[in-house]
Amino acid sequence: MSEIAQTPKPPYYAVIFTSLRTEGDHGYGAMADRMLALAAQQEGFLGIESAREGLGITVSYWDSLEAIRNWKQHSEHQEAQQLGRSTWYSAFRVRITKVEREYGA
Amino acid sequence: MSEIAQTPKPPYYAVIFTSLRTEGDHGYGAMADRMLALAAQQEGFLGIESAREGLGITVSYWDSLEAIRNWKQHSEHQEAQQLGRSTWYSAFRVRITKVEREYGA
Numbered sequence: 745m746s747e748i749a750q751t752p753k754p755p756y757y758a759v760i761f762t763s764l765r766t767e768g769d770h771g772y773g774a775m776a777d778r779m780l781a782l783a784a785q786q787e788g789f790l791g792i793e794s795a796r797e798g799l800g801i802t803v804s805y806w807d808s809l810e811a812i813r814n815w816k817q818h819s820e821h822q823e824a825q826q827l828g829r830s831t832w833y834s835a836f837r838v839r840i841t842k843v844e845r846e847y848g849a
Numbered sequence: 850m851s852e853i854a855q856t857p858k859p860p861y862y863a864v865i866f867t868s869l870r871t872e873g874d875h876g877y878g879a880m881a882d883r884m885l886a887l888a889a890q891q892e893g894f895l896g897i898e899s900a901r902e903g904l905g906i907t908v909s910y911w912d913s914l915e916a917i918r919n920w921k922q923h924s925e926h927q928e929a930q931q932l933g934r935s936t937w938y939s940a941f942r943v944r945i946t947k948v949e950r951e952y953g954a
Contacts, residue, residue: 746903748867748942758946760863760908762853762898793867797900798851801908803865829954837853837953841863841946848942849934 749791751805754843756790759812761802763828763836772832775824786815805843812840854896856910859948861895864917866907868933868941877937880929891920910948917945 765772783789783804788811794802806812815821828836870877888894888909893916899907911917920926933941 746869748869748904748940751944754944758865758944760865760948762908764851764853793904793906795900795902795904795906797902799853799898799900801898801900801906803867803906803908833954835853835954837951839856839859839863839948840950841948843865843944843946845945846942849938849940 747793748848749793749803749805751790751843751846752807754846756843757806757809757812758841758843759804759806760839760841761800761804761836762839763800763802763833764798765796765800766832766834770831771827775827779821779824782818782820783815786818787811788814809840852898853953854898854908854910856895856948856951857912859951861948862911862914862917863946863948864909864911865944865946866905866909866941867944868905868907868938869903870901870905871937871939875936876932880932884926884929887923887925888920891923892916893919914945 780792783792788807790805790807792802792804885897888897893912895910895912897907897909
């Protein structure tokens, strides 16, 4: 991810996922790639932005809270979440937000 | 910034700032440090998270839309915004969001 997501006119939703990794890969890289590809196939997906520099920040954009719920409950994503909690992340935070205004250049 | 922000129980607000840099520093590093320190002094500031990996993502957290407006209009920050547009960023996006739900581990 090294592009700014092209999102529609607000309102829409953003999930801000911030995390700190444990040491070592333990299958993380492959799963992260798979989750990015899978998220992009979900109904209501609008875009994603991601960067890690010690702290990792991934922001995914969605057209509804229902789309966010469905993605959270996707079976492959559930497996990834479980491995995230048990193995890959020493700490993480998920914030569900409504985008009210947007501008840029 | 390599910590997850310790934010209060929602609702509160998040500003998602994503950017792509131009080549060279041109005073960016010093100004970025100054803006982080200055933001943290503003009324209503709750925390900040930042990472750059090609794409830069900075998420700042605030207790109200008024606090976000005040910070946007702060004179030193206005100068930084102008240099951002003219010199430091090839593209950027600012998204003002309301945090509705939060969880983590």
